[in-house]
Structures are given as structure tokens and as C-alpha cells.
Amino acid sequence: MLKMAVMIKQVPDSQDITIDPVTKTLNRTQARNIVNPPDMNALEAALQLKDKYGGEITVITMGPPMADSALLECTSRGADKAVLVTDRVFAGADTWPTSFTLATTAEYLGGFDIIFCGEETTDSSTGHVGPGIAEFLGVEQATYIHSIDYQDPYFIVEREIEGAVETLKIGKPAVVTVVLNANNPRRPTLKRKIEAFRKGVTTITNKELKLRPECVGLKGSPTVVKDMKTMVDKPKDTVKIGPEEITKVVEVLYQRGIVKC
């Protein structure tokens, strides 16, 4: 039986984010919170492995208490267990303590054969956390995968590289990051929604993880935002061209050998 974890992050829906005209900063307060989109693809990849080979899926997020709704969204789609890692001491974490805290959580939960992450988040988009978890755990990793299969004790994954598809065989335990649109995430069912609310969410704090406060949250974050500048969008001139100009452009390309026929 495969023991799987899916790391998910609750993010503001980018469709709802506006720019505050006065402060010129992102206004997230009106934004609906959703599960980071590639994390849904990561969950679906885990669910497909479970459908084929059996197993158990635990969804894990580190975030504020309100992130439990993102976890319930995932258990409504078929994940078996939901774990919220939350503590004031974890707040303000950059990607280093985020990866460290999530890796420690995976160990605290007894370890996993495979940990799925999304390729990156829509709000910070570093793509650091998956590889960070793998490094802290000292396990194999494959990033930007779009498909996965299992041949005990290996996972066979495919990842697109420029102009080709790379197939990798990675040993258990492993961490993979899944690209957006790798698959078609299944919808929640009413029965699963009821089950998800009945099962609820398990909360883990630093009382359980016992991490040194200087290694987590803001204190444990090496990233320092030194400065911030507002980008001013310069209006761009749009030149509309008709069939005559297009013919001239093609002629020039032909003369320069760029277009051959």
C-alpha cells in the first residue's frame, strides 16, 4: 500500500486580486481563497496512483487556521486525511523554513513513500518548496512532471524538457512536483463532502514538532526584502498592418533567407 502525501497551499484567487491605487500594493483582502491550482493536479496524480495500486493520501498545508477549508476541498475530492500545520511561530516563513517545517511534519507523521507538490504557487511562485522538502529529507526528487506510474520500488515519471520528454525512474521515498494542467482534477462528490466534514482536519503545532523558534517562521527566514519598486506600465503604440504590408514583410523575410518557400 502506497503511503502518499500531497502538499497544498491556500492562495488568493489571482482573478480577484486588484492593485490598491494609493499604496500600489496587491489588495488581497477581497480575494477568494482557493487551493493553489497545480496542487490540484498534484492531488489528482496521487488519486490516480491510489486508484491503480491502492494506498492512503494525506493532504498537508502549513498556514493560518482558515486554511482548513483548502484541506477539506481536497478530502472532498478523495484524499483520506488532512493535516493543518499551524502555529504563530511558523508565521512569516520564506521558502527555507516552509520546506523545513513541512519536511519535519512528514517525518513526524511517520514518513511517506512519495510526496507530491505543485510546480509552484500563484502567489509567490518560487518553486522552491518541493525541492526544499526533498533536500531536507535527503530523498530523490523529480520536478515538473506531468505523469507518474509505480513499479515497486520505483516511480516512473515523465517530464517535458525543451523539445523532448524525459522519462525518469526514481526510488522510494521520493518527492515530485507536478505541472499545472498535467491532468483533469476530479470534482468533489456530495458523499465525499459529507465524509470530509465528518473526518475533519488534524492540527499540528510546534508543540508536536518541537522545532527551535529561530529555525522557523520569520526568524528562520534568510530572505530579506531590501526594496520594492512600483512598475509603471508604459502605453505601447499598436501598429495595425494590412495585407499589403504583410506581403512586404514576407518579401523581406524571403530575401534574408528566413522564409524559404
Ligand SMILES: Cc1cc2nc3c(=O)[nH]c(=O)nc-3n(C[C@H](O)[C@H](O)[C@H](O)COP(=O)(O)OP(=O)(O)OC[C@H]3O[C@@H](n4cnc5c(N)ncnc54)[C@H](O)[C@@H]3O)c2cc1C
Ligand atoms: C521575496 C519574498 C518575500 C517573502 N516574504 C514573506 C513574508 O514576509 N511573509 C510571508 O508570510 N511570506 C513571505 N513570502 C512568501 C513565502 O516565502 C512563501 O509563501 C512560502 O515560503 C512558499 O513559497 P512559494 O509560495 O513560492 O511556494 P513554491 O515553492 O512556489 O510552492 C511549490 C509547491 O510547494 C507546496 N507548498 C508551498 N507552500 C506550502 C505551504 N505553506 N504548505 C504546504 N505546501 C506548500 C505546494 O505544493 C506548492 O505548489 C515571501 C516570498 C518571497 C519570494
